[in-house]
Amino acid sequence: MAALTSVAEAKGKNDGGALGLAAQLAERLGLADPVAPWQTNRLPMTALAAALADVLAAAGKVANDVLLLSRPEFGELSEPRAEGRGVSSAMPQKQNPVLSVLIRSAALAAPGHLAQVQAAAAGAIDERPDGSWHVEWQALRQLLRLAGGAAAHLAELAGGLQVHIDRMQQNLAITGPLVVSEKIMAAVAPLLDAGTPGAGKPKVQALVNESLGGGAPLADLLRRAVPEEELPDTELKALLDPANYLGQNNELIDRITGHFAEWSQA
Secondary structure, three states: OHHHHHHHHHHOOOOOHHHHHHHHHHHHHOOOOOOOOOOOOOHHHHHHHHHHHHHHHHHHHHHHHHHHHOOOOOOOEEOOOOOOOOOOOOOOOOOOOHHHHHHHHHHHHHHHHHHHHHHHHHOOOOOOOOOHHHHHHHHHHHHHHHHHHHHHHHHHHHHHOEEOHHHHHHHHHHHHHHHHHHHHHHHHHHHHOOOOOOOHHHHHHHHHHHHHOOOOOHHHHHHHHOOOOOOOHHHHHHHOOHHHOOOOHHHHHHHHHHHHHHHHHO
């Protein structure tokens, strides 16, 4: 700032002095005009580091889900295939989820680099911190690399992700109607109250326990417990179908994608 003051005085023009020159330079560089000298304000650095760590955490969450659901015992998702990627020399059928592994490893590394930037800011001394400035750039460079790489891998993963609906249905069938027991409780318990509010809940719980204990299928137990005139077969079948228990899922997806479209065009 002292150098800018000297330049402004040498020009001899009343154009805002040193602060005016700083504003002109910021405008030429496409930067925001700083309110005050930035040397001791490390908040932009910690904010950038935190934003990058947030990106990596979000990407890591997606990768975690893909890693879990692509395991053979689930088999509901598969990564997009690429020649030579994720293959095994001994097991030709094997497909390792390489993209998800790379994203997750980057996400797990991010908190350490973020902590380094924050520690550097907390340890800053005077106007030109000795060491604190220098150590933050190592962590910031790594966060930028990791976030950029993870974003690229995530774009490829999302663009080519394979969803195995048939396997999802098979997995749901293992649990059967029990997967929608919450919905069953809300719909059937009032039908078994016999005039006493709340009395139907223990009855539904007993039916669920009996089914879990190796008794008859829950659908059969419910059919015996609830008269058909109160719960027709068609309604009972719809009640036990997990596809009818999605809540506001579709609406939320539309809201999220709509918000993203608005945000990306802002």
